[in-house]
Amino acid sequence: MAAEVAALAAGLLRKLEGRRASGEVVERRDAGAAAARVCGDWGVRRALLAGDPLLDDLGVSEALAGAGCEVLRWPDGRGLGWRELLGLEGPQDTCGVTVPLLGVAERGTLLLGTGPGHGRSIDVVSMRHLAVLPAERLRPTLAGALAEAYGGAGLPPSAVSLVSAPSRTSDIEKISTLGAHGSVSMHVLVVT
Numbered sequence: 001m002a003a004e005v006a007a008l009a010a011g012l013l014r015k016l017e018g019r020r021a022s023g024e025v026v027e028r029r030d031a032g033a034a035a036a037r038v039c040g041d042w043g044v045r046r047a048l049l050a051g052d053p054l055l056d057d058l059g060v061s062e063a064l065a066g067a068g069c070e071v072l073r074w075p076d077g078r079g080l081g082w083r084e085l086l087g088l089e090g091p092q093d094t095c096g097v098t099v100p101l102l103g104v105a106e107r108g109t110l111l112l113g114t115g116p117g118h119g120r121s122i123d124v125v126s127m128r129h130l131a132v133l134p135a136e137r138l139r140p141t142l143a144g145a146l147a148e149a150y151g152g153a154g155l156p157p158s159a160v161s162l163v164s165a166p167s168r169t170s171d172i173e174k175i176s177t178l179g180a181h182g183s184v185s186m187h188v189l190v191v192t
Helices: 002-019 026-043 053-057 060-066 076-080 140-150
Strands: 022-026 046-049 070-073 095-096 102-104 110-111 127-134 160-163 169-170 176-178 185-191
Touching: 002 022, 002 102, 002 185, 022 026, 026 060, 026 095, 026 127, 026 185, 046 053, 046 060, 053 060, 053 127, 053 176, 060 070
Parallel strands: 022 185, 046 070, 046 095, 095 127, 127 185
Antiparallel strands: 102 110, 110 160, 169 176
16 A cells, blocks of 8 residues: 555544444455444444445455345335334344545545445444545545545535444433444554
8 A cells, every 4th residue: 555545544543433333444454354344343233334345346245144144235125114224123233334435634534425235324223333445535534525426527415424433422412322324333454
């Protein structure tokens, strides 16, 4: 991995860990096994995968299925209904698997845009969020990432999410609760 990409990956992972998320750098050939290991550690029994061919190319869907995880694809997996995807029917330990447009090192932020293969709720309907981020999609700053993704001609997607950690909120007494508006845990695989 080139020095600049290694530094960006290290910055992204450091920021994520400071916000109760986790991540690791993996080689392409190990991405599927790493995804299966993480989901196994979480006890995930159902995964909703973005309809991105990269997940098949890296062996993620095959590895998850081989580890005993029910694999659903966006948008086809929506046919089960939102109750199932939320874990209200069937397995409660679910995982949304995304492929971010870009990752931002300075903030530890993932830029998720909607599209035909990536619904706006994949990262929030499941208890867990696993992001598979190719290292070449790392950028140093949020301003630069947003300008690159949406500064050119054409319409931006109908929704853009900036995800930096598991969802959390605090009540009046400052008691922090994870998973209030999304996943309770998040792991990023930076793929080299």
